Amino acid sequence: MTLKIGVPSKGRLMDRTFAWFGARGLTMRQSGSEREYSGSIDGLDGAELVLLSASEIPRELSAGRIHLGVTGSDLVRDRLADWDMQVAELAPMGFGQADLIIAVPAAWIDVDTLDDLDAVAAAFRAVHGHRLRIATKYHRLVRDFLAGQGVADYQLVDSLGATEGTVKNLTAEAIADITSTGETLRANHLKTLFDGLVHRSEATLYAARAADWTPAARAALADLARRTGLVPPALP
Amino acid sequence: MPDRLPDRAAIRAEADRLFSALQETGAQAVEADILLPAGALLDLYGEDIRARAYVTQDPIRGEMMLRPDFTVPVVQMHMAHGAEPARYCYRGEVFRKQDHIGARASEYLQVGYEVFAREAPATADAEAFALFHRLLAPLELRPATGDMGILLAAVRGLHTTDRRKAALLRHVWRPARFRALLDRFAGRTAPPPARLRLLDRLRSDTPEALMQAAGPFIGLRTPEEVAARARSLIEDSAAPPVSHREAALLDDLLAVSGAAPEALARLQDIAASLPSIAPAVGRFSDRLSALAALGIDTAALPFQASHGRSTLEYYDGFVFSFHADRPDWPPVASGGRYDALTAVLGQGRSIPAVGGVIRPGLVAALRAAP
Numbered sequence: 001m002t003l004k005i006g007v008p009s010k011g012r013l014m015d016r017t018f019a020w021f022g023a024r025g026l027t028m029r030q031s032g033s034e035r036e037y038s039g040s041i042d043g044l045d046g047a048e049l050v051l052l053s054a055s056e057i058p059r060e061l062s063a064g065r066i067h068l069g070v071t072g073s074d075l076v077r078d079r080l081a082d083w084d085m086q087v088a089e090l091a092p093m094g095f096g097q098a099d100l101i102i103a104v105p106a107a108w109i110d111v112d113t114l115d116d117l118d119a120v121a122a123a124f125r126a127v128h129g130h131r132l133r134i135a136t137k138y139h140r141l142v143r144d145f146l147a148g149q150g151v152a153d154y155q156l157v158d159s160l161g162a163t164e165g166t167v168k169n170l171t172a173e174a175i176a177d178i179t180s181t182g183e184t185l186r187a188n189h190l191k192t193l194f195d196g197l198v199h200r201s202e203a204t205l206y207a208a209r210a211a212d213w214t215p216a217a218r219a220a221l222a223d224l225a226r227r228t229g230l231v232p233p234a235l236p
Numbered sequence: 237m238p239d240r241l242p243d244r245a246a247i248r249a250e251a252d253r254l255f256s257a258l259q260e261t262g263a264q265a266v267e268a269d270i271l272l273p274a275g276a277l278l279d280l281y282g283e284d285i286r287a288r289a290y291v292t293q294d295p296i297r298g299e300m301m302l303r304p305d306f307t308v309p310v311v312q313m314h315m316a317h318g319a320e321p322a323r324y325c326y327r328g329e330v331f332r333k334q335d336h337i338g339a340r341a342s343e344y345l346q347v348g349y350e351v352f353a354r355e356a357p358a359t360a361d362a363e364a365f366a367l368f369h370r371l372l373a374p375l376e377l378r379p380a381t382g383d384m385g386i387l388l389a390a391v392r393g394l395h396t397t398d399r400r401k402a403a404l405l406r407h408v409w410r411p412a413r414f415r416a417l418l419d420r421f422a423g424r425t426a427p428p429p430a431r432l433r434l435l436d437r438l439r440s441d442t443p444e445a446l447m448q449a450a451g452p453f454i455g456l457r458t459p460e461e462v463a464a465r466a467r468s469l470i471e472d473s474a475a476p477p478v479s480h481r482e483a484a485l486l487d488d489l490l491a492v493s494g495a496a497p498e499a500l501a502r503l504q505d506i507a508a509s510l511p512s513i514a515p516a517v518g519r520f521s522d523r524l525s526a527l528a529a530l531g532i533d534t535a536a537l538p539f540q541a542s543h544g545r546s547t548l549e550y551y552d553g554f555v556f557s558f559h560a561d562r563p564d565w566p567p568v569a570s571g572g573r574y575d576a577l578t579a580v581l582g583q584g585r586s587i588p589a590v591g592g593v594i595r596p597g598l599v600a601a602l603r604a605a606p
Contacts, residue, residue, distance in 0.1 A: 082337045106451040109443060110465040112430030118413070122406060123465065124457060131282055140335070143287055150413025152406065155283055167455045189451045194430055 002048040003220035006069035009051035016095040017070045024228040046220040061087050064210030074201035078141045087206040088233035096203030098178040102196035106189050114149050114195050121153040135159035135172035142176040145198045164188040207233050242600045251327050251596035254347040258325035266324045268309035274299040288332050302331035306348050314352050315582040321353035350591030357588050361554040362526035364590050368569050375602045377558040382543025385553040386516040393512020396478045411545050423477035435473050485510045492541040499539040550577040569594040
């Protein structure tokens with residue numbers, strides 16, 4: 001059984017992942033044409049590259065179908081219940097940084113903090129007859145964050161794309177979304193709450209606790225850890 | 237949970253036994269649908285329940301929910317066509333998503349009892365508690381009690397603005413936010429810098445002018461709503477803080493914990509300085525007499541003023557639970573008074589109500605344990 005490493009299958013995330021491993025003496029490359037989702041890794045015996053959509057990698061790690069995986073920490077923490085019981089964080093990789101934040105219309109001059117948002121949610125519900133809607137695709141992260149902060153009278157509505165446009169389109173009153181520079185927020189007349197940082201995300205290398213850790217897979221991981229200077233995780 | 241649950245047949249038999257015992261008291265057996273319209277439940281509990289309940293889509297009836305508890309359907313049924321007073325019992329599955337890895341069940345049986353009665357609330361409270369106490373007596377569970385009504389009365393009696401009281405009342409069930417609000421209203425913590433900057437700008441500009449400068453107005457919340465809140469913030473900044481004395485009394489109240497007679501004496505002490513809680517403390521005293529009359533050893537009954545603050549937010553009076561000596565177990569039984577809930581669901585009508593549920597799965601596990 002080889003050590004299966006899941007990496008993002010396209011775009012900047014894939015390029016940066018290949019560069020990260022390349023800088024540590026491990027050459028990853030896509031095999032065949034650019035459209036083929038398989039690849040190889042040179043310089044590491046007993047390892048196999050699996051190219052996957054970054055959003056599928058948490059699920060594959062959870063199921064143990066891959067031993068290692070590279071994806072955003074936002075996706076792992078949002079998609080996996082008790083994420084740290086399912087995967088071990090091996091290394092933050094220094095790219096793909098983005099903040100999951102809560103934003104409201106810039107014209108809401110009376111709202112700068114979660115405390116304001118909570119007060120406005122109560123008043124909004126009384127006036128409009130329904131809860132203040134927050135559009136997001138990060139339900140678990142946002143719900144846990146707001147519950148921890150004691151914010152009430154809101155509801156999450158699912159938004160799979162163009163989340164910043166939901167307020168203008170009247171399908172939400174606020175949003176919780178990933179931003180790196182804040183430009184899209186400003187262009188859509190939104191502002192971030194001062195204490196509205198839900199999670200600081202970064203591309204991260206994870207190990208799956210549920211994977212089949214055969215002696216061969218463990219040996220390949222030990223080799224990889226030595227080559228990259230990582231501390232191998234305690235695995236079952 | 238460390239113990240393996242007994243098999244379904246044993247749990248069902250335990251549920252039947254408890255249910256029969258409730259029926260023998262004269263309670264009317266009622267049924268509730270398993271598939272409930274999600275609207276009323278979501279409106280009541282919001283995201284807390286959405287995260288915990290199985291929500292599904294029906295092509296005709298819209299968003300539906302697998303029954304997360306019986307209280308809401310039983311209250312709705314009573315408010316629609318119940319005679320008064322009424323005593324109901326029920327038994328059936330409830331469904332709760334578990335978002336943590338572990339052995340907590342996402343489907344389990346509940347057996348419950350609810351009393352709807354306008355007269356003698358202390359007697360009804362005692363009746364519900366004593367009934368559960370009797371049914372569970374062989375298991376030697378640890379009871380816990382509290383009274384949300386005392387804390388609610390204390391907040392209503394504060395000498396501060398209605399807006400502040402409403403904010404505190406809304407967060408009685410979220411202790412961390414409640415604490416942050418109280419500290420701010422009492423001047424123990426400074427307002428956030430962003431608030432101070434806004435208040436500063438509102439001294440020279442109108443809310444309308446500030447909004448105009450902030451950018452185009454988008455979304456359902458109107459400029460009038462924003463302006464109204466901006467003005468309420470100015471008003472609030474001019475209101476005097478909650479006095480240190482009152483804030484300290486509230487702290488004292490929240491810290492009350494001990495055997496019921498000592499807790500009562502302590503609360504009577506506090507009531508001398510905080511007279512708004514006197515009627516609620518009186519009800520606590522009446523309840524203890526009613527419990528003693530039903531054979532409960534009130535001298536040893538634990539009472540905690542903050543018990544019930546982190547449960548679902550509908551209990552507004554007496555609250556109780558029974559705990560097994562097992563780490564990680566939820567309460568074996570729990571319940572309380574929920575007068576305000578009947579008003580929310582009663583479309584203009586309301587009736588005082590108290591009740592609770594037992595988890596026969598846990599009872600059966602305890603009975604099977606060596």
